Amino acid sequence: xxxxxxxxxxxxxxxxxxxxxxxxxxxxxxxxxxxxxxxxxxxxxxxxxxxxxxxxxxxxxxxxxxxxxxxxxxxxxxxxxxxxxxxxxxxxxxxxxxxxxxxxxxxxxxxxxxxxxxxxxxxxxxxxxxxxxxxxxxxxxxxxxxxxxxxxxxxxxxxx
Amino acid sequence: xxxxxxxxxxxxxxxxxxxxxxxxxxxxxxxxxxxxxxxxxxxxxxxxxxxxxxxxxxxxxxxxxxxxxxxxxxxxxxxxxxxxxxxxxxxxxxxxxxxxxxxxxxxxxxxxxxx
Numbered sequence: 133x134x135x136x137x138x139x140x141x142x143x144x145x146x147x148x149x150x151x152x153x154x155x156x157x158x159x160x161x162x163x164x165x166x167x168x169x170x171x172x173x174x175x176x177x178x179x180x181x182x183x184x185x186x187x188x189x190x191x192x193x194x195x196x197x198x199x200x201x202x203x204x205x206x207x208x209x210x211x212x213x214x215x216x217x218x219x220x221x222x223x224x225x226x227x228x229x230x231x232x233x234x235x236x237x238x239x240x241x242x243x244x245x246x247x248x249x250x251x252x253x254x255x256x257x258x259x260x261x262x263x264x265x266x267x268x269x270x271x272x273x274x275x276x277x278x279x280x281x282x283x284x285x286x287x288x289x290x291x292x
Numbered sequence: 293x294x295x296x297x298x299x300x301x302x303x304x305x306x307x308x309x310x311x312x313x314x315x316x317x318x319x320x321x322x323x324x325x326x327x328x329x330x331x332x333x334x335x336x337x338x339x340x341x342x343x344x345x346x347x348x349x350x351x352x353x354x355x356x357x358x359x360x361x362x363x364x365x366x367x368x369x370x371x372x373x374x375x376x377x378x379x380x381x382x383x384x385x386x387x388x389x390x391x392x393x394x395x396x397x398x399x400x401x402x403x404x405x406x407x
Contacts, residue, residue, distance in 0.1 A: 149365075152358045209314065209341040212333055216321040225330060225395045248375035251336035254329070256382040256392075266382065266392055268333045
């Protein structure tokens with residue numbers, strides 16, 4: 133169980149940053165106790181695994197993936213905004229299926245969530261190896277079909 | 293007030309007003325778009341760029357402090373939870389028997405590579 137110490141450290145760091153109490157030993161002891169209790173509850177629920185504390189990914193989701201995703205989100209936001217405020221509303225609603233190539237369930241969930249997070253595309257249903265996506269325009273759908281997102285998530289998963 | 297403070301203030305207010313603009317556009321989208329599945333996309337604009345820009349503007353206001361850490365955490369949880377709720381809505385609608393209205397057939401992946 134290497135995930136429980138990791139989750140414990142994360143909980144402690146979160147408690148310290150939230151409360152901002154760095155100099156009151158009594159309050160800090162209470163914080164440590166509450167972190168230990170949360171860890172115990174999480175262990176009892178058996179949710180401390182590679183999904184609950186995804187340590188194997190390291191900081192790569194934040195350093196490699198998030199900046200690219202943020203840029204994508206800004207671009208598609210501008211696209212959707214243009215559709216919404218244009219008087220004619222040029223909608224090209226369509227449904228496409230996207231096949232994720234990620235090996236783990238976590239990777240597939242990340243892909244589905246990233247698709248939903250970019251405005252203009254919503255992942256409606258996930259069945260077996262396919263994600264059904266509802267898109268507002270063909271341009272938005274094309275981005276998902278092209279698989280750039282899928283490729284980046286696979287890359288993030290594989291690196292040691 | 294020195295020059296740096298004025299510049300930071302301007303940056304922060306540009307971000308805040310931008311975020312407000314995209315939040316309002318998301319609201320307009322929810323009203324204007326024709327049916328359920330399209331309306332979901334309108335909410336997406338408010339969730340991502342609207343909330344993100346407002347958070348960024350507040351971070352510039354707060355400067356380097358614990359408040360910024362908390363704002364970053366709020367942004368992180370928004371980014372994780374809003375697609376989950378959006379997906380739950382869409383899936384519930386689909387399983388409830390609501391058929392999405394489509395304008396055209398989906399483009400196949402081959403058509404896209406040529407265009």
